[in-house]
Amino acid sequence: MKIFSASQIYEADNSTIKNQGITSVELMERAANQVFNWMHLRLQDTTVKIHLFCGIGNNGGDGLAVARLLKQHGYNIGVYVVNYSDKRSQDFLINLDRLKDIKVWPDFISDASDLPRITPDDILVDAIFGIGLNRPPASWVVVLLQHMNRSRAFILAIDVPSGLFLDKVPKDGKGIVCANHTLTFQVPKLVFFLPQTGIYSNGWELLDIGLDQEYLSKTETDYELTGKNEVLQWYRPREKFSHKGTYGHALLVGGSFGKIGAVLLASRACLYSGSGLVTAYVPKCGYLPVQTGLPEAMVITDEGEEQIFHIFFDIDPSVIGIGVGMGTENGTVKAFGEFLKNNKRPLVIDADALNILSKNKGMLKDLPAKAVLTPHPKELERLIGIWKDDFDKLEKAKSFSKKFNCVLVIKGANTVVLYNDKGYVNTTGNPGMATGGSGDVLTGIITGLIAQGYDSLQAAIFGVYLHGRAGDIAVEKTGYQALTATGIIDSLGGAFLDLFQVAEGPQVQRSDNDS
Ligand SMILES: NC(=O)C1=CN([C@@H]2O[C@H](COP(=O)(O)OP(=O)(O)OC[C@H]3O[C@@H](n4cnc5c(N)ncnc54)[C@H](O)[C@@H]3O)[C@@H](O)[C@H]2O)[C@H](O)CC1
Numbered sequence: 444m445k446i447f448s449a450s451q452i453y454e455a456d457n458s459t460i461k462n463q464g465i466t467s468v469e470l471m472e473r474a475a476n477q478v479f480n481w482m483h484l485r486l487q488d489t490t491v492k493i494h495l496f497c498g499i500g501n502n503g504g505d506g507l508a509v510a511r512l513l514k515q516h517g518y519n520i521g522v523y524v525v526n527y528s529d530k531r532s533q534d535f536l537i538n539l540d541r542l543k544d545i546k547v548w549p550d551f552i553s554d555a556s557d558l559p560r561i562t563p564d565d566i567l568v569d570a571i572f573g574i575g576l577n578r579p580p581a582s583w584v585v586v587l588l589q590h591m592n593r594s595r596a597f598i599l600a601i602d603v604p605s606g607l608f609l610d611k612v613p614k615d616g617k618g619i620v621c622a623n624h625t626l627t628f629q630v631p632k633l634v635f636f637l638p639q640t641g642i643y644s645n646g647w648e649l650l651d652i653g654l655d656q657e658y659l660s661k662t663e664t665d666y667e668l669t670g671k672n673e674v675l676q677w678y679r680p681r682e683k684f685s686h687k688g689t690y691g692h693a694l695l696v697g698g699s700f701g702k703i704g705a706v707l708l709a710s711r712a713c714l715y716s717g718s719g720l721v722t723a724y725v726p727k728c729g730y731l732p733v734q735t736g737l738p739e740a741m742v743i744t745d746e747g748e749e750q751i752f753h754i755f756f757d758i759d760p761s762v763i764g765i766g767v768g769m770g771t772e773n774g775t776v777k778a779f780g781e782f783l784k785n786n787k788r789p790l791v792i793d794a795d796a797l798n799i800l801s802k803n804k805g806m807l808k809d810l811p812a813k814a815v816l817t818p819h820p821k822e823l824e825r826l827i828g829i830w831k832d833d834f835d836k837l838e839k840a841k842s843f844s845k846k847f848n849c850v851l852v853i854k855g856a857n858t859v860v861l862y863n864d865k866g867y868v869n870t871t872g873n874p875g876m877a878t879g880g881s882g883d884v885l886t887g888i889i890t891g892l893i894a895q896g897y898d899s900l901q902a903a904i905f906g907v908y909l910h911g912r913a914g915d916i917a918v919e920k921t922g923y924q925a926l927t928a929t930g931i932i933d934s935l936g937g938a939f940l941d942l943f944q945v946a947e948g949p950q951v952q953r954s955d956n957d958s
């Protein structure tokens with residue numbers, strides 16, 4: 444699913460109005476009806492007080508139209524116009540009149556002294572700013588937003604939590620609504636998925652307002668959201684007359700004394716993601732643990748007893764995953780540098796191999812085309828330098844990807860896979876996966892997919908999806924705290940099977956932060 448920028452959403456609005464022969468206020472009415480239906484279904488004629496805070500632009504217009512629909516259905520409402528500018532939009536004014544027509548007169552707030560009383564049992568609808576915010580709100584508006592946040596009432600944001608820009612992180616975190624839930628129109632917004640801005644909405648949901656499908660499908664976007672539909676198209680079925688050679692031979696290089704488990708986890712994940720053959724390359728101390736822990740894998744040992752000194756093997760792997768548990772001892776650094784110079788095979792690079800690259804940037808020129816790098820935030824910072832904010836991070840990461848022709852997997856709550864100018868935001872996974880060895884499992888999965896012939900970008904996106912989905916399946920049985928890397932691997936089979944399960948009920952895209 445595509446993630447559009449604010450200017451693209453305005454263009455989508457315009458082509459909808461033009462191609463469907465409707466007015467902008469009719470489009471607003473559609474949006475408001477969707478919000479109202481969502482609320483009506485859940486509130487079931489409740490008498491709880493619903494406070495609607497409306498700006499003076501089209502987000503505010505949405506809020507006023509929702510207020511009218513709620514009033515017409517007998518809900519107990521309070522409507523406030525947050526009068527932050529005299530440049531009221533046309534559709535806001537039309538909806539203000541329509542509200543007055545049914546004898547609802549909003550309170551106009553233009554100063555922090557006018558703040559209404561809110562109790563924790565009330566419901567707040569945030570329709571102050573939408574995607575049109577272009578500068579920080581005035582200080583009295585910030586005071587109002589804080590008043591809303593402090594109220595402990597349930598906050599439902601329309602389109603985006605007010606105070607969030609679509610393309611940058613606000614300097615003042617106090618001037619942003621902390622929504623319990625956001626109902627966003629038609630397309631997901633990138634801000635829901637970035638660590639610094641995603642925190643302002645606990646959950647989000649898409650409401651279909653019938654925007655022009657032709658515009659949406661023909662327009663290229665900088666980011667996409669990866670869900671089942673996106674990865675399913677790449678799935679490669681197993682052929683009846685195939686054999687283990689058909690599905691490649693993955694080599695996992697890593698481990699050092701005390702960290703052999705990392706290679707064991709990566710190798711097992713690689714096998715469980717379908718690689719035909721898996722070989723682990725470890726220091727001598729890793730021979731017995733890997734051989735006994737994973738009898739399906741073959742093991743090659745380095746000449747080093749407790750660390751890797753010289754990466755040499757006489758097999759012909761289809762892909763190499765390197766770095767997990769490897770350490771950054773001088774001898775290992777040298778071995779990795781020499782390995783990169785001579786290697787021609789596709790690579791997945793993780794953990795200590797990334798740290799070695801960060802300290803020896805000259806080695807980056809020896810990466811094979813489209814190598815997959817899987818840094819967590821600290822490893823990424825060492826690679827690309829410090830960033831100003833999450834948007835700057837993505838831009839810096841894109842430049843890095845272009846410069847070294849590599850696929851970057853930026854691990855986090857919503858892992859982003861970047862290649863060249865494009866980013867793919869993952870939707871699966873949960874906080875239980877923040878546990879030792881989870882990253883090693885991801886490295887194994889991506890390596891296993893490349894072994895089977897997936898292009899490295901597809902393998903990275905698909906691998907991240909499967910890893911998260913396996914975590915989501917596993918957590919159902921374990922809860923967040925008891926989820927382990929091994930638990931993720933054990934649910935990989937379930938994640939593959941789930942690709943072919945058709946979800947029951949209406950297909951509404953939503954985040955899982957609500958659980
Ligand atoms: N396709 C859709 O998604 C539809 C969206 N709708 C809703 O429209 C808003 C966007 O409306 P817009 O009028 O462009 O912007 P806002 O309401 O977010 O902002 C109002 C207005 O205020 C000015 N402004 C910006 N920042 C400030 C500031 N700090 N202080 C004062 N004034 C400011 C700026 O000029 C803005 O234009 C979208 O989010 C949806 O809610 C449609 O209803 C249906 C289609």
Ligand SMILES: [K+]
Nearest residue numbers: 569572603605
């Ligand atoms: K809003």
